[in-house]
Amino acid sequence: MTHLNRRRALALMGGTVAAAGLAAPAYAQNKTIKVGALRFTSHSASFIALERGYFAEAGLNVEFEFFQAATPMAVAIASGDVDYAVTAVSGGLINLAEKGAIKVIGGALSEEDGIDGQxxxxxxxxxxxxxxxxxxxxxxxxxxxxxxxxxxxxxxxxxxxxxxxxxxxxxxxxxxxxxxxxxxxxxxxxxxxxxxxxxxxxxxxxxxxxxxxxLPDYQVTTVFTSAKNAADERGQTESFLNGFSKGADDYAAAMIDGTADQDAMVDLIHKYVYTDRERAKAAPSIINGTMRINKGAALNLASIQDQLDWFQSEGLVDAGISIDQLVDTSYVEMIGA
Missing domain, CATH: 3.40.190.10 (Periplasmic binding protein-like II)
Structure with a gap:
């Protein structure tokens, strides 16, 4: 299985610079893992899972590493500096998947009819x-x-x-x-x-x-990890997805479905998003960011295939890359498969 340092991961990217159906968590005995994130409302499932103890319940001690763009996160996953992350599919991410360095294992942010999106x-x-x-x-x-x-x-x-x-x-x-x-x-x-x-x-x-x-039903972001974690750390990976999915459920209840306290949720998210603003000024932007984070980290495989097809048609990735090289379909429900 390929293991890369950051310099090697960048080189492999070439010119492009990227729960329902879940098993019960396999407890990881308080293992420390690093999770890549952006300080966006769309990354709230991970923040909630940490703050409300869902990662800890799954046996994981999570530390966040924050990034300003998707591509550096993909590089950090490929090099082993970060264990799990949420980001959009990019040419760089696909190129690293072709080299056997990373795998998409679930879905996160999605466009959904009836919810104001991008x-x-x-x-x-x-x-x-x-x-x-x-x-x-x-x-x-x-x-x-x-x-x-x-x-x-x-x-x-x-x-x-x-x-x-x-x-x-x-x-x-x-x-x-x-x-x-x-x-x-x-x-x-x-x-x-x-x-x-x-x-x-x-x-x-x-x-x-x-x-x-x-782009109806566009799978905006995905959950991904190293190919090594996907293949060799199944218990840990299931535990991460379980905690993440509980965070997504809480987010939906408060921010979309109206069945939980939105003010409390905004307080939690504000610890990570718009931290340079006082709460009163940050709250409207946090609320405006509400979009669906897929239940159970389900992945819209049809949308991922469309994205892969587009990258290939534009010559941004190799025409021979298959969806199986990009996605490990064994972890979560596949939508549109």
Whole structure:
């Protein structure tokens, strides 16, 4: 089984720089593991599982390592510096899976009918010049973190549906994209609602479409680990997924279904998200970020296949990579399989 340091993992990525159905937890005897995360509301299942003791109940002592983008997380998983993480499928992640370094083992954030999801945005300069719909982005500059990122996928799929051309501009980090959008250096972008809505509410940017209109049931993020953990640490991996799934259930109860205390949930999430803001100012953005985190970490395999097909069609990953190289289907329920 491949084990990589971070330098080797980056090299293998080439030019692209990425519960229902669960068994009872296999107790891991208080083993310390590292979990990669972004300080986004969409990563709340892991935060809840730690704060409410679900990881501890499963025999895991969890330490978080925080990142600013998906690709470094994929590298950290491949190198063994981090054990589990949640992130979008990217060209880099697929390339590492082809090399036998990582496996997708479950699903996390999803677009779901009836739940307000990710948005397509226009800069104020573009909007004032007539870019009031996604179709009007024809020929415009569209921001992505990197070529082969989920932003690239969302923009390209929208452009294909509208029959338009976009000029993709890689800006590496979300903060850099926000700055470029505000200054009018780029014209369009897509992002999760807890970032999109406040920006639109301030008038700095404008919402011009919904990602779900172009990508219904899009599996936005996945749970993944090293191929070694997936193959050789089954008990530990099941324990992690079990704790994660309990966190997702609590999140849905409070933030979507209205069957649990939302204020208490916002207090918990605020320990990790928008920590530089006082609670009163952070709460609206945390609430705006509410999207479905799949029950039981179920994975929409049909959506993952569509993403893999797109990366291959764009020449961003090898045409011979199979879904079996990317996904270990033995851990959770597969939707659309």
């Amino acid at each position: 948005k397509y945005l226009a800069s104020d300069a573009a909007f004032q010049a007539g870019v009031t719909s996604c179709a009007a982005l024809d020929g415009k500059r569209y921001a992505v973190t990197q070529a082969g990122s989920s932003f690239h996928y969302m923009g390209s799929k929208m452009a294909q549906a509208e029959g338009i051309d976009l000029s993709f501009v890689p800006l590496q980090k979300v903060g850099a994209i926000i700055g470029a959008m505000k200054s009018g250096q780029v014209d369009g972008w897509s992002i999760v609602p807890h970032i999109a809505k406040p920006l639109a509410g301030s008038g700095a940017l404008h919402i011009i479409g919904n990602v779900a209109d172009y």
